[in-house]
Amino acid sequence: MSKKLDSQNLHAIINGLPQQFLDGYNSTDIKIPTDTKKIVFCGMGGSALPANLLKTYISTAKIDFHASIKINRDYVLPKATDKTWCGFFNSYSGNTEEILACLKEAEKRGLKNIVVLAHTGELKKIAAKKKYAFIQIPDAKQPRMAYGFYVGALLKVLVNSKLIKLDEKPFIKDINKAQSVVSSLEMKAQKLAKAAKDKVVLVYTTNKWKYTAMVWKINFNENAKTQSFWNVFPEMNHNEMVGFTHLLTKYKTFIITDPDEHSRNIKRTQIFTKLLGKKLNVQNIEMLKGSALYKLVTTLQLGLWTSYYLALLYKIDPAPVDLVEKFKKLMK
Known part of the structure; x- marks a missing residue:
């Protein structure tokens, strides 16, 4: 397929x-x-x-x-x-x-x-x-x-x-290490994609990794052609989470966690999961242990794989962004 x-x-x-x-x-x-x-x-x-x-x-x-x-x-x-x-x-x-x-x-x-x-x-x-x-x-x-x-x-x-x-030696070592886990990340992503099917995908993480959540969200938009949104702890605890008091649709929520994160932020993700885990179909995804580069590359790849397999589950081509191209033509 x-x-x-x-x-x-x-x-x-x-x-x-x-x-x-x-x-x-x-x-x-x-x-x-x-x-x-x-x-x-x-x-x-x-x-x-x-x-x-x-x-x-x-x-x-x-x-x-x-x-x-x-x-x-x-x-x-x-x-x-x-x-x-x-x-x-x-x-x-x-x-x-x-x-x-x-x-x-x-x-x-x-x-x-x-x-x-x-x-x-x-x-x-x-x-x-x-x-x-x-x-x-x-x-x-x-x-x-x-x-x-x-x-x-x-x-x-x-x-x-x-x-x-x-230091280029650790840089190269981390890239090779990330390449060695590509297959396992792909297999994990297939399961994540199945869990996300037919739901609006929410992606949360902490502030220092906020752009990984943003990229995941964009992957779901462009590859899987579906709605997705992102935000960060601790800020979202002060506003966004209140919006889930009355749900209008079904959600799948991925929380990207770093084991080396500030202890208070870790506690925030745990409490959020306790309060809204069932309601929002929360799944915590712990970054692989290693250097900052290794965490970044493997987390980004997991997001790409997940959006890719979600596109296939929807039976659509993950590559083209037809609506963007149509919009560009109308702008001329």
Whole structure:
């Protein structure tokens, strides 16, 4: 069934997610000024996720990094952006109108350090014509399927620029370790997908891992073509959970937990499960034990596999996003 429905062979791409991080890391010798203090990363959809995940890794791995990264998902740059900032402009298709608009504005504001990331399209042409630093993104069929490569490449740029220090041996070891558990994660995901079928999927985690929950939610939206929402502890204990007093539909709730999390947050997830576990079909998913990188990569892959198999259960192709393409045509 998977071969018949999976027109773009996303199975193979998901299977190789850990290797993407390493391939991206080994892909570039680009560097930005060592004294860079502020970075703006412009991207939309799947082309914006890498910056969120890069920030997550830097934070959870407690890497010493003193520049700020502002993620921009809009037509205009943040007001404070000036020529002293470094700008990353990312569009897998190379034709995302918001990013092309941001690049034009960056040029007007006189940004001297510009890095372009694309697979093809107008953005790639502009980079070649104006000789901007350029990172070639390989064919991943869909933008959301290339974030491992993006994160690896962005990480290497920071290393090349001496903005962070990274011991490559543990990095490579963790990637290989993550690749070794791909099959077991796939089997686990098949069970999770069955549990999520015909329900609205909620994804919760703690604040430090919030972007993993966001990516899981997006995976369910784009791969399984279904409704999904995310939030974080402890904030959701102060508002969102009250909304489940009167249910309007059936839910499947995944809570991504880190055994190394703050003890009070662990207690919050436990109490939430006790109070609403049956009502919301709560299932706690504990991250695999290991380094921050290992936790990040394996958790992301589990989410991809789960959304992939949920799509197959719905008998739909996980790859295309027809509604997005239709919307783009109407915007022209």
